[in-house]
Amino acid sequence: MIEFHKNWLHRSYLVIKDKYKEIDSLDQQIGDGDHGSTILRGLDKVVNNFENIDINNEVDFMSEVSRLMRISMGGASGILMTIFIKESTNLNINNIHKSVLNIFSSTIEKIKKRGKVNIGDKSILDIYYPLHVKINNEDDFLIDEIFSSIDSSLQNTKNMEAKVGRAKFLDTKGVGVIDPGAFSTSIILKEFFREIFNEKNN
Amino acid sequence: MIEFHKNWLHRSYLVIKDKYKEIDSLDQQIGDGDHGSTILRGLDKVVNNFENIDINNEVDFMSEVSRLMRISMGGASGILMTIFIKESTNLNINNIHKSVLNIFSSTIEKIKKRGKVNIGDKSILDIYYPLHVKINNEDDFLIDEIFSSIDSSLQNTKNMEAKVGRAKFLDTKGVGVIDPGAFSTSIILKEFFREIFNEKNN
Amino acid sequence: MKKIINLKENIVNDMLNGYVKANSDRVKFFEPNKRLIIRKNPKNISKIPLLIGNGSGHEPIALGWIGEGLLDANVVGDIFSAPSGDLILEGIKLFKSHPGIVLLISNHAGDVMNGEMAIELAEDENINVKALIMYDDIASAPKGKENERRGGAGTTFIYKILGALSENGENLESLISMGKIVRDNTRTLSVAISPGVSPISGKKIFEIAEDEIFIGMGVHGESGYGRQKIDNSKKIVSTMLDKIFDDFSYSNGDILIPFVNGSGATTLMELLIIYNDLEEYLTKYNIKIYKPLVNEYITTQESAGFSISLLKSTEEMRNLWSQKTSAPYFHL
């Protein structure tokens, strides 16, 4: 399964590389303008260093990957966004539905605790949570539905008032702008599911 | 003669008060924008403190006046512009022509030495010197001629390249702008001669 | 963007290299980790080290405060972002043979998350480390909710006083308890005048009109009491002090340590004028003053602005405040 993670992160890296300026510019409107660069830096650090991580055990491998990402990203986003990366090792390709639900529920719980954040606070949680609910309500999942759920969750962050992150300190509370962390999270999650579907179809 | 000096400086003060912004703005173009305020501050300091200067001897009185002006003005202009103020006590109302020539020649000599400055360097000297020449060439002097000599000397500073003062450090060397120190000097000298003519006519 | 730097990606590394080279008699990297700076002559093993992780871009804090009688280590994050808990953990582990360790955390979300993570990981390794969350900025949360306030320039009192106290051999519990007392007796209020430029985005860090100032803005442009027309020093200072005096009750004869901090572009000339008005205000209330600090210590690039911090001091605090330190950029 290490290959799964490598592929997933590599794809995510490529998409983020393509879009990081767009994400920076969202963060420029409601933060300090660096989220795209920050997540790109984190992914770059691991994706272009896979060969140097001399660990064969999947859990330890991803634990090192998330440590490296956290270090190179720093800040709140580094610590919060690597929670899913680490939890993802609980994916069981033979029991996708259940294991994905577990990954999401423990990710969400950990983000809430570490980030002192709630649903609707305009953050990455507003991608994870609605998706978790959706998956929970269905027996199986179709990639198109997942993607459209992610897309609509992302759009929903636009009109939220920020209660965490730098946007919370703006007079506007960031209303009217998509949350940059939610944007990058949406990319990483889409690639995660794309990779799952690839695995299934192989 | 103390009254002569008080009247002269008081008149000068009033004219400078009226024009100091204009002088500041010249200095803004070719210096640090403070010459009008600086000379006003110097004159204000003495003119509004005459009653506190408890000295009856003319020479000592004007020596104290120039000391006070120098202290409150500071800089190059403070030291150089008070030279004439102090020398002016050599005015002999019974021998105006000769005493004025002496005042001018020693003022010019002292300014040249202290200021390491020459004729044509775009400075206060370019008012004193041509006027000295003019007075020297004539037996008597008419106020209108004095004034028009001062005015034309002042205009002449406009096209000089500065070799002293802050304007010397400009790319343009201050060409195209009247020298602010020359402007304030022209006012003080005009009032000096006006007061002489008043004395004569009394 | 008009900054004299090399590659944007290397700003922090280049700066740290310059800092360590320029002060090689007093500080060094904890090799090979070039984000962890420590004292050249480490603290005696019997004493309690003090460390902090913080984002950069606010120099000289905190790297400039490493030295005898002040900080033992600084874990340096990228511009305006806290270093990860993993790095802070490395800093903590460095001192694991000491009887205890104090991790200072300025109350900002990223710093707290990463600091707490580091503490949890260190506790898993049975290291005796305690966190002290520092806050002082009265504009960031109302009276009664002091622990929700941001860490501002007044946290300086904690750094300096605990730094001296730990050098004197005090134990972990006493340090933490003194830290809390200092915190509870500190109040800070700041004013933003004009924005600096983020070296990352190349954009202004906040926006403010030509004739306005912003009372209570945080160091990253976080909002506080709000905008108002610019006024003279005496009026701004008294508006600020009125707010601080509403928040904390000072009495006749109290001895305060004032700190006027410049945020980057505000001149020392202005800071001294502000200090003059501040001292006049305090004197009016019969308040005494001990060794004030007036300079730029916690900056946000070339932002103009300043903060006023007041510590109501005890004699012990005053002695510790003026105790000597070898830190390259802390000077009473």
Added chain:
Amino acid sequence: MKKIINLKENIVNDMLNGYVKANSDRVKFFEPNKRLIIRKNPKNISKIPLLIGNGSGHEPIALGWIGEGLLDANVVGDIFSAPSGDLILEGIKLFKSHPGIVLLISNHAGDVMNGEMAIELAEDENINVKALIMYDDIASAPKGKENERRGGAGTTFIYKILGALSENGENLESLISMGKIVRDNTRTLSVAISPGVSPISGKKIFEIAEDEIFIGMGVHGESGYGRQKIDNSKKIVSTMLDKIFDDFSYSNGDILIPFVNGSGATTLMELLIIYNDLEEYLTKYNIKIYKPLVNEYITTQESAGFSISLLKSTEEMRNLWSQKTSAPYFHL
């Protein structure tokens, strides 16, 4: 104009009051003259005092350098203008019972005129005072005409080294001769990046395009080598050092004291990055470095820019450089 001041006419007085209050343990006015600041604990009567008159607006220099092991008195002029010779004379007279006095004069027209006047008046009163004209800025006059150069940030070496030497009891002649040696071994070059605002006129002190810097500009905006496109730190530093190395010949194994001075708004982050590149350059030439100084000391309001000064040092100079001082704003 976005400065936090009270009445424009009182800027300097308000600042000095703030300075003297904030540092009342170390400095005071020579009452009733509120433009003459002296040490609280005066120098021993057998030693040679050091004083200087200078315009304000460049803080912390020189008022911040009053203290044991540095200056004995500072006569403070208005913004950007030298104090009058009469005031400097008052400063000189204060020390007339000492065996001699050094008047430092930075080579700028107003300072020289007023300093010379003060010296003449003091000599008339049989006071044993000697002037030392300080210059170092290589952009202001060509090689061979060193004595026409302006006084720049490198004059700091003279202040500090003579301050320590006089504290050690050296006589007037030795001080002047050491001062000249230090001067002859100092070179400075500066760069202006963006202008500060004059607190008098409310206007920018100089003009410079958004993508340009100006190499060799003097502290009041005086012109030097000229404008060029902004570049990265490494290139700017090497351009500057190339010019300094053209002007002075350094050899393998020389021990230099570098000083990177910020002119107001340039961040410490940048100054440290610049220092990093500077040390790299010097190391390439096998030049050794002793205790560099990196901070804002000679400013021009909130101008952005910096200067590099190098002193080729002897062992004696190095010892004096690092000798302790109590000056409120000088810190190695």
